[in-house]
Amino acid sequence: MRDGATVVAVPGWERALIGVGFPVAGMAVGWGIKAAAGWVAGLEWAPFQGPFKLIAKIPEPWATIGALAVGLVAGVLLVLTAIGERLTVTVRHDAVVLARVDAPTRTVARADAAAVFTDGKALVVQGPDGREHAREVSDLRPADLRAAFTAHGYPWREHGDPYADRFRLWVPDLAGLPDGANALLAARAKALKKHDADEAALLLSELHRLGVMVRVEKNRQYWRLTSSPETAR
Known part of the structure; x- marks a missing residue:
């Protein structure tokens, strides 16, 4: 409880685990790549030979310091992303x-x-x-x-959504949708495929203006129209 309100959030221990664990894991990955660079560079069939050969040529201790620094930065960026999404x-x-x-x-x-x-x-x-x-x-x-x-x-x-049985699978040019909804759903399908969350959210708000509710299951969009409360089961 906080000032008469109830707050539901990620537990503090999980935030601490993310804040410490991701940078440590990033540094470990960076060190592992540095340690394996010479071995991988010697494998003719291995991909990305150029970067591994370049890493293998960096003298010590700069190779280790650089690997740990890059891993740390990557881990911190993951922390910021993870916490920002919570x-x-x-x-x-x-x-x-x-x-x-x-x-x-x-x-x-x-x-x-x-x-x-x-x-x-x-x-x-x-x-x-x-x-x-x-x-x-x-x-x-x-x-x-x-x-x-x-x-x-x-x-x-x-037991969840009272309108759950009203959702229908969307396919291009589907009949029964308000004018413009098919174009918005098609654009949103592309945004979802590109993992563009901001664009997908913007398009969803426009669909809501038309009275079209959308849910996503296994990368497929399902839709229904808003209705009066008397029609809900």
Whole structure:
């Protein structure tokens, strides 16, 4: 609890493990590459002969120092990426706040949360008409999320999405979608293939404007339209 709110975040020990473990692992990999460079450079069939031969020619102690330094920098960059991607959920009586270091903070008012549930690794906050106000993937424990939301009176759905059976597999030029939705889904498919999360998120927001909700399973997009609460099962 923090100022009347419940915060669900990655445990401190996990953050410490990431902060220490990744740089150490990076340095170990760098040292391993340096140690194996001479051996690999002598194998005619091995790929990347040029870089390995170059590393093998660097005199000591500069080869070891350079390898450890490069590994350390790579590890620190991984730490920043990993911590930046971690989701923190703050549940208050009037709203829920979803925050990441490397993304804009999102706030959903309590009045807009008709259903809250997990869909795989995604936390979903759904409105009365089936519109998804948030769908955030994270490694947070569902039990911790459930406890936080129920403690503040949110309608947690243990069995998941009330509209789950309305999702349909999207294929190009599919009928039944609003004008422009097929083009947005096609563009988003390309963004997902390129792992362009920012572009995919932007396109998803445009689909939401059209009343199209989207979920991704095994790199395939599934869609449904928003509907009135009376049609939900």
